[in-house]
Amino acid sequence: MIEQIKKHIQEVLAYQTQDTAEIEAFRIKYLGKKGILNDLFAQFKNVPNDQKKEFGQVINELKNAANQKVNDLKETLQNEQDTALTMDLTRPGEPFPMGSRHPINIVKNRIISIFERIGFTLSEGPEIEDDWHNFTALNLPQHHPARDMQDTFFIEKNPDWVLRTHTSSVQIRHLENNRPPLRFLSPGRVYRNEAISSRSHMMFHQIEGLYIDKDVSFADLRQTLSYFTQELFGKSEIRLRPSFFPFTEPSAEVDVYWGLETEADYRMTKGTGWLEIMGCGMVDPNVLKNVNIDPEEFSGYAFGMGIERIALLLYQIGDIRLYTENDIRFLKQFKAELF
Numbered sequence: 001m002i003e004q005i006k007k008h009i010q011e012v013l014a015y016q017t018q019d020t021a022e023i024e025a026f027r028i029k030y031l032g033k034k035g036i037l038n039d040l041f042a043q044f045k046n047v048p049n050d051q052k053k054e055f056g057q058v059i060n061e062l063k064n065a066a067n068q069k070v071n072d073l074k075e076t077l078q079n080e081q082d083t084a085l086t087m088d089l090t091r092p093g094e095p096f097p098m099g100s101r102h103p104i105n106i107v108k109n110r111i112i113s114i115f116e117r118i119g120f121t122l123s124e125g126p127e128i129e130d131d132w133h134n135f136t137a138l139n140l141p142q143h144h145p146a147r148d149m150q151d152t153f154f155i156e157k158n159p160d161w162v163l164r165t166h167t168s169s170v171q172i173r174h175l176e177n178n179r180p181p182l183r184f185l186s187p188g189r190v191y192r193n194e195a196i197s198s199r200s201h202m203m204f205h206q207i208e209g210l211y212i213d214k215d216v217s218f219a220d221l222r223q224t225l226s227y228f229t230q231e232l233f234g235k236s237e238i239r240l241r242p243s244f245f246p247f248t249e250p251s252a253e254v255d256v257y258w259g260l261e262t263e264a265d266y267r268m269t270k271g272t273g274w275l276e277i278m279g280c281g282m283v284d285p286n287v288l289k290n291v292n293i294d295p296e297e298f299s300g301y302a303f304g305m306g307i308e309r310i311a312l313l314l315y316q317i318g319d320i321r322l323y324t325e326n327d328i329r330f331l332k333q334f335k336a337e338l339f
């Protein structure tokens, strides 16, 4: 019997509810006229004398516990109802703080929309690449010194699995599965194992473009890039400086004439007025052959740029580290941007 009363005590202590009717039912169950406690008290006279003392103690313990529990439950409920009553539901809600897009994303979307207007579509691919798509198909055979231009993170050697060093790998994938005419952009993250310093990042974003059709010329490339710089920077004067990329021939670096109106212009352009913004060139015939496109029939141009750098120029951001620090004072400045 005493064991059973102890069980009741456990039960009472553990009981929880937020409902008025349930609290009342609980009270009646234990403390009501026909409740458990009265029942137990009625049995008191039948308890052998030597057990009466302990029996009385546990019954009292149960009674106190039950009373205490009913009071506690009622009090909690009352408190909650009080706060509910003082709450003014007609007041306007807390304003929900709007986030803002990251500048890298804004610039990426702007670049995409500029090229979409002249017929470019999008193509994306994996960040972990095999040797063929990242290097060999792009006219960078094994042991070619030009591979050193892009310090590579190897995931596995033999066979080679790498973190792609540029999004040109996506172009190869797209060319393997589609036939010209083709005009598309490949945006994405790329990885380079460059000397670690506070100013270098091992991951950055690129956007590359490719156009392949009959009779695509260097003049087409120049015209497209001039349209692009006009749309993005409001400046259409560009110059193409001879350069080298294994996958294009001829190759060039693109400079945009930024101007020398302000002191910042002098600083940014090192007094020349010109800013380098991307690499480009005519797709090397070897690349076309590698994806079974006849270079006698088709030609094409390609270009590629780093989005971090473009955003740096567009917003005059002083330090590339700001992109990754997640400092809200920096990020919220881009709120007004719609993209």
Ligand code: PHE
Residues within 6 Å of the ligand: 165, 166, 167, 168, 208, 245, 248, 279, 280, 281, 302, 303, 304, 305
């Ligand atoms: N893939 C080159 C790079 O990562 C950029 C580029 C793309 C240059 C296309 C020319 C043509 O540096």
